[in-house]
Amino acid sequence: MAVVLDLLNDDPRKKDDSRPRHPEKAHKPDQPIARKPEWIRVKAPGSPGWAETNAIVKANKLVTVCEEAGCPNIGECWDKKHATFMIMGDVCTRACAFCNVKTGLPAPLDAGEPAHIGEATARLGLSHVVITSVDRDDLDDGGAGHFAAVIAAIRAMSPSTTIEILTPDFLRKPGALERVVEAKPDVFNHNLETVPSNYLTVRPGARYFHSLRLLQKVKELDPDIFTKSGIMLGLGEERNEVLQLMDDLRSAEVDFLTIGQYLQPTRKHHPVKAFVPPEQFKAYESIAYAKGFLLVASSPLTRSSHHAGEDFERLRARRRGARG
Template sequence: MAVVLDLLNQDPRRKVQEGVQVGAGQLRHPEKAHRPDQEVMRKPDWIRVKAPGSRAFAETRAIVKEHGLVTVCEEAGCPNIGECWEKKHATFMIMGDTCTRACAFCNVKTGMPNALDPLEPEHIADSVAKLGLSHVVITSVDRDDLADGGAQHFAQTINAIRARAPDTTIEILTPDFLRKPGALEVVVAARPDVFNHNLETVPSKYLSVRPGARYFHSIRLLQRVKELDPTIFTKSGIMVGLGEERHEVLQLMDDLRSADVDFLTIGQYLQPTRKHHRVVSFVTPEEFKSYDTIATAKGFLLVSATPLTRSSHHAGEDFARLKAARLAKG
């Protein structure tokens, strides 16, 4: 069983929409309040998914509640929640629920985060062991306020899981550790099985979509992982429909291959609220198939390119496919 859960210590009933107040006067997206409302495009038929309601979905939801967890699946309004929870998949977010950046696509709140919980790595490891997970994905908010960007906390979490659940394979989805010298080395030394860091979009869109990040820094981060430990699988993903040009996506593929990245995910951007970056276009399934074919031809070990592809979607199954692809390649 592969389950990925997100530990946020929040009440899952506290729903928020478009900057509505949460708790004691706190805004969900105070940093986005200055942004004008963006038109929300009607989703095409290929984006629609079946409403969750199966017995397995209910069982997963019960597990989440029992362990006092809140999932990224709920927090981000992921369209795959029904499918993933039916298979007992979900996602662990460490280092809190407040990000130090204000990316225009993201539904996580921005502000000054709380101090790290030193017991969090052990709590996550205990949950992984009790649930009998075969594969776990760990992600986090950006923590620019920390000297190491949270690198040591990632390493401690990986090490705690290794100690409590040695047979569980570990995938991490990390921030970029921008201007945090030595941070990446700390994480890689803990030897996760998969190191994922998303580019999110093409470089021409960084200023409007991901202003706190630097495209070529992220490329270099992924390349450096391979230099430090070639046995670790590397992975990155982007969203399309943000106004990028096709040739830009193809160049991004080449940039990732130059960094020896193994796995590429491409999914449709969906606008969380009217305060977020608008959807410029809905990319057709045929266009996604074309991206899949081209990326595979460029040499990625694995490609997932569909409208509903997300970074942690089918993570356990994809890890098995990555291993098989590496063996086949020799």
């Protein structure tokens, strides 16, 4: 019988660690974690495919956002040898209220990491790989050069693999975006995460319109790169705000929108304001397609990198169809 996880309330993958994971949030009041509805259920990881992927990740001393962010889809994705590699360490310079990644002063960059990522991509035989990172506001270029080096290493060691990146906003880092775009990833993803009225409490280190402009500029620099962005529902957003955000993304010529349910990682994180039912996600999906997105993924368990390889093939097919 398959084991079902009550996500984040009873997760056997959690490490036994008495130290506070988020010391910067220690002063924040506890936010009770609401019990999740029946539609938010996944199988516990443990298949042979998951074990093989896990072994390769550990052998190459890689960090994955799948583990760091407590992604509910890790069992499914790793069983299929799909993993999202998180570069530049596991410590972020920002403290977003929704995120389960540690905050603090990161370690220096690992010059060998691009080669390790390239080797792991080749060993896993990935047709499509997703690379993301923590925010590195401590670096002059925000880590843009490291992103470019990782892309180059993958191209050298696994030439047939298509590459998707999920980047920070490179706020106040002149020339950073241009350097990443010059490396020619196939998909450039940068998540807005939520509607602008929530930024002060949910994403205080970021700027909504800067993120929009970043996505728009990718298209200006290289129209052939697919652009992608995602948001979470359940953070207190209103329907009209979600629709306006869709319009903003289409004005920036974003191709692909992902919409998922926010799940509170700990009592020190932003509370869930609502569990949005699956039918509302489907309604948003229909509206987004009507607004002109090439591809939309919208469900409670949708995450930025879930089914990324299959979605990339659909993106290419729909672009070909649109161009005739």
